[in-house]
C-alpha cells in the first residue's frame with residue numbers, strides 16, 4: 001500500500017475531482033444507490049466561468065438528474081443562432097451562414113445550445129449528490145494511489161495537511177486535463193493522451209469574460225444614441241447582440257457572445273494568438289482592447305451621424321482574460337485495472353463545438369450503470385465492462401469532434417480567396433430553401449448518434 005498507518009475508510013467507488021464530470025457521475029451513482037466518495041482538491045467551486053456552451057444532449061442529461069427549471073432559471077438561456085460572419089465589418093453584418101439552435105428540431109426536444117455559467121451549473125450538480133450514497137470531501141487532494149487484487153487505495157491530503165486513505169473497489173479520475181490520476185499514475189503505465197488524426201489544429205487563444213453595465217442618459221449624458229431615442233437596453237442589444245458570432249476573419253479568427261442569463265450581462269470574447277505573439281501579453285487590457293474595441297465602435301453613418309459611436313468603455317469590467325492552448329486529444333485507453341478516466345482527464349476538445357462538458361457528462365452517465373454492475377458482483381468482468389464503455393464512448397467522441405471541426409474550419413480558414421469562394425458557394429446553395437434549412441440545422445443535421453457496437 002502507498003503509505004502505512006494512516007486513517008483509512010472504505011467505499012465502493014472513489015471519484016477524484018468534482019468538476020462537471022465528477023459531480024454528474026456522483027448524481028447518477030446516487031440514483032443507482034452506489035456508495036461513493038468524491039475527493040475534490042478545492043475548498044469551493046471555482047468561480048472562473050470557463051465553459052459557456054452546453055449542447056442539447058447536455059441539457060437532456062441535466063434534466064435526467066432532475067435539473068431543468070434550474071438550468072433556465074439560474075444557469076443560462078438558449079444560445080440562439082450561431083452566426084458565421086466575415087471579419088472587420090462589425091458584429092451586426094448579415095452572416096454568410098447560420099446554424100439555428102434556437103429551435104427544438106434536434107433529437108432531444110430541447111433547444112440546440114444553452115449558454116451558461118459553468119460555476120452555477122456545478123453548484124446545482126453538487127446539490128444533487130445524495131448524502132445517503134455519496135459524500136463530497138472538499139479540500140482533499142489525491143497524492144498517491146495503489147492497487148491490489150480486489151481494491152484500489154487512494155491517499156489524499158486534507159486542507160489541514162493531514163494525510164488520509166480511502167479504499168474502494170474502483171477509482172474514477174475525473175480530475176481534468178492535467179489531473180493527477182492520468183499524469184502521475186496511468187501515464188507511467190502506458191496510458192497517454194494522443195492527438196486526433198482528423199483535427200490537427202493546435203493553437204493558443206485568449207478567452208476573456210466581461211461584465212457589462214448598462215449606460216444610461218444619467219450616467220452618460222453625451223452618448224449620442226439617446227438623442228435618437230434608443231433605450232439603454234436597445235444599446236446593449238446593438239453592441240452585444242443576442243446570438244453567438246463566429247468571426248471568420250483570416251487575419252484574426254474570433255468568437256463572441258453573451259453567456260449566462262440575460263440579467264447577468266456577461267460577454268465572452270475569444271481570439272487566436274498568432275504565431276510570434278505572446279499569449280500572456282495578448283491577454284493584457286492594452287492588447288485585448290485593440291482587438292475587441294473595433295467591434296464595439298459603430299460607424300456614424302449607420303445612425304446618420306458624423307462621428308463614430310463607441311460603447312462606453314467604463315461600462316465594461318473585465319473579469320477574466322487568459323490565454324489557453326487547445327487541441328483535440330483522447331487517451332489510448334480509458335481504464336487500466338480498477339482505475340478509470342472520465343471527462344477532460346480522458347479527452348480534450350477545441351472549444352468551437354461546445355463539446356467539453358457534454359462529453360464528460362456522456363462518459364459519466366454511461367459509466368455509472370457499469371460501475372453499479374461491477375460493484376454488485378465480485379465476479380463481474382469489470383475489464384470487459386470498461387472496455388465496452390470506452391468503445392461506445394469513442395464512437396460518440398468522433399461525432400463531437402466532427403461538429404467541432406465543422407465550426408472550427410469555417411472560423412479558421414486562413415486563405416482570403418478560399419473564404420471568398422466558400423462564402424459565395426454558400427450564398428448560392430442557400431437559394432434553395434430546403435438546402436438552406438438543412439444547413440441551418442448545423443450539428444443536428446445528422447440526427448442523434450447511433451451506436452454500432
Ligand SMILES: Cc1cc2nc3c(=O)[nH]c(=O)nc-3n(C[C@H](O)[C@H](O)[C@H](O)COP(=O)(O)OP(=O)(O)OC[C@H]3O[C@@H](n4cnc5c(N)ncnc54)[C@H](O)[C@@H]3O)c2cc1C
Pocket residue numbers: 016017018019020021022039040041042050051052053054140141142143174175176177179180207324342343344345351354355356357358360
Ligand atoms: C476558456 C475555456 C472555454 C471553454 N469553453 C467550453 C464550452 O463552451 N463548452 C464546453 O462544453 N466546454 C468548454 N470548456 C471545457 C470545459 O470547461 C471542460 O471540458 C470541463 O470543465 C471538464 O470538466 P471535468 O469535470 O472533466 O474537469 P474539470 O472541470 O477540470 O474538473 C476537474 C476537477 O478535479 C479537481 N482535481 C484536480 N486534481 C485533483 C486532485 N489531485 N485531487 C482532487 N481533486 C482534483 C479540480 O479541482 C477540478 O475541480 C472550456 C474550457 C476553457 C478553459
